Every structure is written in structure tokens, then in C-alpha cells.
Amino acid sequence: MTNAAVHMEGQLHAPAHGAVATGAVHAKGQQHPIKLYLVVWGWLFVLSTGSYLVDYFGLHGYLRWSLILLFMMLKAGLIVAVFMHMAWERLALAYAILLPPIAVLVFVSIMVLESEYTHFLRVLFFATPS
Amino acid sequence: MAETVLTNPGHSTARLEGWRGIAADWASDQRAFKNVSWGKAMMWIFLLSDTFIFSCFLLSYMTARMSTTVPWPNPSEVFALNIGGNHIPLILIAIMTFVLISSSGTMAMAVNFGYRRDRVRTAALMLATAAFGATFVGMQAFEWTKLIMEGVRPWGNPWGAPQFGASFFMITGFHGTHVTIGVIFLIAIARKVLRGDFDVERRGFFTSRKGYYEIVEIMGLYWHFVDLVWVFIFAFFYLW
Numbered sequence: 001m002t003n004a005a006v007h008m009e010g011q012l013h014a015p016a017h018g019a020v021a022t023g024a025v026h027a028k029g030q031q032h033p034i035k036l037y038l039v040v041w042g043w044l045f046v047l048s049t050g051s052y053l054v055d056y057f058g059l060h061g062y063l064r065w066s067l068i069l070l071f072m073m074l075k076a077g078l079i080v081a082v083f084m085h086m087a088w089e090r091l092a093l094a095y096a097i098l099l100p101p102i103a104v105l106v107f108v109s110i111m112v113l114e115s116e117y118t119h120f121l122r123v124l125f126f127a128t129p130s
Numbered sequence: 131m132a133e134t135v136l137t138n139p140g141h142s143t144a145r146l147e148g149w150r151g152i153a154a155d156w157a158s159d160q161r162a163f164k165n166v167s168w169g170k171a172m173m174w175i176f177l178l179s180d181t182f183i184f185s186c187f188l189l190s191y192m193t194a195r196m197s198t199t200v201p202w203p204n205p206s207e208v209f210a211l212n213i214g215g216n217h218i219p220l221i222l223i224a225i226m227t228f229v230l231i232s233s234s235g236t237m238a239m240a241v242n243f244g245y246r247r248d249r250v251r252t253a254a255l256m257l258a259t260a261a262f263g264a265t266f267v268g269m270q271a272f273e274w275t276k277l278i279m280e281g282v283r284p285w286g287n288p289w290g291a292p293q294f295g296a297s298f299f300m301i302t303g304f305h306g307t308h309v310t311i312g313v314i315f316l317i318a319i320a321r322k323v324l325r326g327d328f329d330v331e332r333r334g335f336f337t338s339r340k341g342y343y344e345i346v347e348i349m350g351l352y353w354h355f356v357d358l359v360w361v362f363i364f365a366f367f368y369l370w
Contacts, residue, residue, distance in 0.1 A: 029245040030347055037242065041235035048231060048364075052224040055206050055369055065370070072365035076358055083238045083354045085347070091148070092155035093163045097174050104185040111189050115196035122199045 030085045040082045047071045047078075173348045177355045180308075184359050187301050188366055194293040203289035205368050209273070223368045226269050227360065230309075233262030234357040237350045244346035249323055252346060256320035259353060263313040270306045274299075301363055308356050319349045 051071040054064055081087040086094055145151045145164075156162045163171045195202050206219040213221065240255035277298070284299055286292040322328065322341060331340040 029344060030241065031245050032242065034239060034242055037235065037238040041231070041238070044231045044234070045228065048224070048227050051365065051369060052220065052227070055220050058206075068365050068369045072361055075361045079234065079354055079358050079361070083234055083357075084351055090145070090155070090163065090165055092152045093166050093171065093174065095152055096162070097178050100178060101181055101185070104182070104189075107185070107189060108192070111193045112196065115193045118193075118197035119199065122197065126199065 030088060032082075032085075032088075036082065040078050043078060044075055047075045051075075167344060169344065169348050170351070173351050177351065180355065180359075184301075184304070184362070187297075187304060188362065191293075191297040191301060191367065194297055195291070198291045198293060200291040202291050203287060203294045205370075208277070208289065209368065220368060222269060222273055223364065226266055226273075227364055229262050229266050229269070230357050230360050233259045233266070234354055236262065237353045241347045241350045244323065244328075244343040247329065247343065249326060249329070252343075253320045253324040256316050256323065256346070256349075260313045260316040260320065263309050263316065263353075263356075267306055267309050267313070270302060270309075274302075297367070301367060305356070305359055305363060308359070312353050312356050315349060315352065319345060 048071075051068060054067045054071070059067065080098075086098070146154050155164055158164075209221075209223050210217055210219045211221050212218075236255045237259045240252050240259060243251040243255060277295075281288050282295045282298070284296040287295050322332075323343075323346065326332075328341045328343045328345065331342070333340055
């Protein structure tokens, strides 16, 4: 227990000095008020209900797709920023983790072109009504 | 071996703002993630690699769906349920989404109580998270059973494009596996918390390293990631 107490001391009080510089509100580790988590939790419920209602009311076309993407990005943003604490991590880590997935978007655009080409060929050669 | 330190957002060496700070961290010829413990950094890097795996699954699904000339089955109808005589579209998936979001909420609070060294609450919230996760997997098993009974196979289904089954089983199966592993992981860490391993810095069975409450947060990162992936699967596979 003595060992643990010493460790606690180090963790509890060391950050107190640095906290002022970064404007951090937490003392040890990732410590945030419970209320913040409850608010985010509530928002995630609201956003999920929103995306379910998109389907329930059978919206179609660009309105449907843009709403789905909007709710998806908001939910993903809240989870990563607050639940996974990325908003409070050092920028060197945040950028190292958050930038590489952008490469996926490049892959998406390549595969969109590819699948449109495949679809075009299939329509041209296979989908002729007999 | 040098002992690890907890990630400490407040305590950091002097840093420049924005991109200059990032360049300074990465070019410092030591460790790039200054105030981030190796455990957390490695979990984030693992999650990044997992992001690419799930991205590839969703991309192959997109390619299959965009390139087929056969109509894609309507997920709204495929996943509809009859409850109390009412035909409700996509209801099972909506419930699964809410269950998983709730599990993320309890996990976030478990991390919080962990740093407050409230052993009992932390373990209870982690076990609640595990229970939500197990519920989710159970509902997924029900969904799979229902679809298989209706004749969905990886090579065909009664409603349209044959690739539907392959995409469905691959994506939800891989996600369900992640949830299952997460439940096991949660129970293992909850046991350690309850036993007080992180208070007395008991050394791990496999790693022989001292445990800290940050392990709860690292566990939480994995769990939130599973929820995060579901957000994308829900949007692209079930709603699109």
C-alpha cells in the first residue's frame, strides 16, 4: 500500500503545475466531470434516433444520404473526441492517429471509379434482356 | 525495464503550438508521444490498423453494391420485425445500436471512476458494459439465425444481389467477434480492478508489469472503437 500511495502522490500532484499552462480541467490521468459523459451519451441517443427516423420515414435520395452521413460523422466525432479523450490528447498523437484514415477516402474514390467501370461493362455485355 | 508512466494530459514538457509542436515532438529523437504511455499509444496504433481492416470490408461491400446490375436487397425490409402485430422496419438494428451506445456510456464512466480509485463502481460499470456487449452479441446471433432460416447464404439470398449475404456475414461477423473479444477483455480487467491489482500495483500474469488504472482507460479505447465501427456499419450497411 505504501508503494501505491507514493505512486498516487506522484500522479495526483505532479500535473497540478502543468494544468495551468494547457488550461486542462483535470488533475490525474483523463479526469473529466461525469456530467460531460452523460451529456454526450444523451446526444448519441438523440443522433441515433435521428438516423433511425431517416429510415423509419423512408426518406430518399440526397436528403437521406446527407442526413445519414451527418448523423454518422457527429456520432463518430463525439465518441472519438470525448469518450476516447482525443480532444485532450497531445496533438502529436491526435494527428498521427486521425490523419492516416484520410488515405481511406482516396481508396474510396478509386473504388468508386472502378465499380462504375465494372457496372458499365456489365450493363454493356451481360444485362441485355433476352 | 523502465517503468511506464500514466498518460498525463496536464503534465507535459514545454510545447509549441500547432504543427510546430507536432514537428518538434516527432523530430525530438526520443519518443514522439511525450506524455502518452506506451500502452495507450500502442492501443491507438492497433485501433488505427483495425480501422483500415474495417474500411477494407466496407469498401469491398461498396464496390460489390455499386457494380452489381441486380437490385440490392432493401435492408429496411430485410431487418424488419413483427412486434405485437406491428411491422417495424429495422427495429432490431436500432435496438442493437442503443444497446451498444449505452455500453459506451457505462464504459466512459468506468474509466472516470477508475481514475478516482473507486474500485467497486469501476468494476460494476465494466461488468455492466460487458453485459450490454453480451446482449448485443446475443441479438446479433438472433439476427443471423433469422436470416439463415430465411435462406440468406454468402452466395445468394431470396431478395436480390447475391453479394448481400457475403458482405453481411463478413462485416457483422467480424464486428461481432470484436465485441465478443471485448466482453472477455472487460471481464478480465474488471476482475483485476475488483481484486485491487491496480491499487497495490500487482504485476500482470503474462507481462510481469505493474498495473495502473490507466489500463481501464486503454480497455475503454478498445470498447469505444467497437462502438465507433458500429456507427459506420449502421450508416453504410443498414441505412444506406
